[in-house]
Amino acid sequence: MTGRSWRARLAATWGKRRAERQIDEELASHLALAADEFERQGLGREEARREAMLQLGGLEQTRESLRDGIGLPWLENFGRDARLAMRNFRKNPGLALAVTAMMALSIGATASLYSVVSAMILHPLNYPGAGRLVILKEQRSGLDLSRFVGIRLLRELQRGESTMESAGMMGRDANVSGDGLEAERVMCVATQSSLFRVLRANAQAGRLLTERDDQSGAERVVVASHAYWRSRLGGRPDAVGRQLMVDGLPHTLVGVLPASFRLAGLEVTRTEIYVSGLLDESRWKPPLVIAVAVARLKDGATPEQAQAEFQAVANAHPSRRGGASRIGIEYWEEDLARDARPPLSLLSAVAAILLLVACVNAANLQLARGLQRQREFAVRRALGAGSRRIVSQLLVESVLLALAGAFCGWVLAYAGKDLLTGYLSQRLPEMPPVEMDLAVLWVALATGVFAGLLFGLWPACNAVRLDLNEPLKEGSRSSGSRAVRRFRNMLVAAEVGLSLAGMVASGLLLRSLLKLEAVDGGFRTRNVIVGTVDLDRYRYATSERQSEFAAKVLEEVRRIPGVEAAGVSSHIPLGGLVWSMSDIELEGRAKPIPMTEVGVATASYFDTIGIPLREGRGFGASDVRGAEEVAVVDGRFAELYCPERGCIGLRFRHWSDDGRMVRIVGLVGEVRLSPSSERQPTLYRPLAQEGMFHLEFLARSSRQDLRKRMAEAARRADPGQPMHGLEPLEARRAKSLAPKRVMLALVGILGLLALALGAMGVASVLWHEVSQEKRAIGIRMALGADAARILRREMMRGMSTVVAGALAGSIWGWLLAGWMKSELWGIRTDDAGAWLAAWLTVLAAGAAACALPAWMGSRVEVARVLRTE
């Protein structure tokens, strides 16, 4: 059929009504013309009409046959082929089901897993015109603030004649209470009125922050997120205007954000509140306060122009010690996506492996199906079926299988996505809504369908070219030509290779995770429970009051039966990110030491968490305000800054501007803040001298659950200062590794699925070969080969494919390993353990897959096989 008639008929199928009307009109015109003719011949009008009707030979039949001609006859053919195909499927359901299942599984798993994980890692911005938002990054001499900008610099940037508006924000926990609201830790974003203008957010109720709120001394106001308003204020419209105590200071709730507003860039929960006064420095203790700063580019402005503009301001305001900062500008969306890219690309690589393996497997099954039916094709051709008909019938079968696979895959993808999302959102409070990644779904569908079609057709084309005699001979083997067999083995080898690459990736991740878990952080986690109190900045303004509170809580905690030790620090390993750094001017050093972590602790802290005292003394009861200022440093600090004569006895000056000197009195062991972090030089100051709002209480006890009692202890000391985040240190450690674990689990699952499918491929090909060779095996056995020998031979045959595949896969694995380098920690990409494990797993799976068909071969009954000849 020409393309043209195809179009014509398709169009006609669409406009069937119209076509039918035209048929009626044409027949009517024919009758009229014929009647005219008869009239000319002298018949009466009525008679002429009747005569014309008669001549047409039945108006209705003609009309019907014309109507039948409108549609597409190939649709009918398709129907016939489809019925035939269904009969075939029913006759041999295993293979059809296997192909469908394979495609569905690969499509479904790939699309759903990818969608869920990408939604978890990628957080696209949902602000109007988000593409024009940029994030500012500051780099000082010797210190990369990564995504942050110091607020002093931010103030200068905003004070200048900037052509674009920028906004800073900083998240922290605050104590929030109010009439009928129990005191509670709430994520509080300190920001500026410009934030909502930059992000183009509008209030759902009341108003958002205004420039007047930014001024110091203005009335303190707070804006609530929709979730906070709903869950804490009952979602009542009259909540606007309510008084809330935020860190002990009265604030007025002036507005509520819409539900669609989600703050990006800070690790915020959804129940957050917003207060103004980010730039009010009197609220912050260390001199370097940093904030996330975002800005909206003017129409037509480029990030380069914005950078130049900001840089000029930064150059005009160098910092006292470090000189001018360098300002970096980047599109916010790109910046957010960067962290997500390496894990996502690794995941897509492994998902692609699974998809490919499944496709190859489906292709292989299709080939096997085709080969099995060579005889059927030959018979049909011998009976006169055109090659076109055979190909078209196979095409229809392949299309049906592909459609079934695609449909099931589609369903599976959505079901899997919902299932996974449901499962995860019960465990992760911040699980974002997951949208199906349609691009991935389509790619998966297209690949699956294409592979199914291609390899469904190949045997058909083969059959058409085939020598008719060969398959018709009685008992001939139909495992196809040598080329086809070689090709099938190559496919299987490719599957094995791909699964090996997946196994290598999983193995490397596993080894990396084991390494991380084995890291000695320099402290103990066993039996240690931690709880956090963020003190009210208003009521606990001085270090005396802060340490008094801490002492009271510790006293209560120690009284709990079973508690062996208890201590406080501002700065514990596995804690949240606490930026508390200072330049240190150490005696005897010309240049100040840039940015050293400064922790605040009680003497009992080191004992509780098991950080050993190496030299000198720890903090004592006499280290109070007014006495000599003291500090202890950790091993890393001593190693870096006073390697020769030791640090003890040295004096230094840090962030306090009053010039107080602090003497180093002790040296303690060093800790890693998280398993994967570098060892940071750290110094500790006693709580009684330095003071701190953020306090982490630790208690060591062999008793199981102390959480309630610790919270109780804090409440007894001051009911307005709730202790939150109570959990065993072990749990925190586990949490810090959770992303790596999830990654490993996902990659591992995908890899194992790929391996399972690959093994199925190996088994099916060998099975097919063995079953085609029963006769040869029978003859060999009759000639004296024993079962063990046959078994060995068949195993060797299968395993040679497996080994060849694994060798090829090693190259892919190597490429993949290089690609996933950033996901690894503490091991090299050629880690012997991981590679060995991957090889062994693949070989074991391959051997298991070969075993059954090989065994089947060795069990051939000689007499039976030879008799059927």
Place this chain on the structure above:
Amino acid sequence: MSEKQEVWQGTLALMTLKTIETMGPLHGFGIARRIEQVSGGRLLVNYGTLYPALQKLEQEGYIAAEWGFSDNNRKAKFYRLTKAGQRRIKDEERQWAAAVEMVGRFLAEGGSR
């Protein structure tokens, strides 16, 4: 022998195309009448098969149709030949000639026996 014959299977398409080629755009009734005239009244066109044949030729792109008016001002669907149709006529003529020659040779052989 004036017994009327129906048009043979398979030749209707060729006759239709040829008719349109010689007569120019023509409606279905006209085509049928023309075939009957050319055959000297010996061929009888079955109108019930003519229209499906026209429909098929049109779908396959050998002819195209337009609505127009006949000499006596009747609205009718006029068929004209397309490029593909002209090619088809040539092909069919060649095949027909070959077939006739073959059958002729066959008959001649049979007659000489």
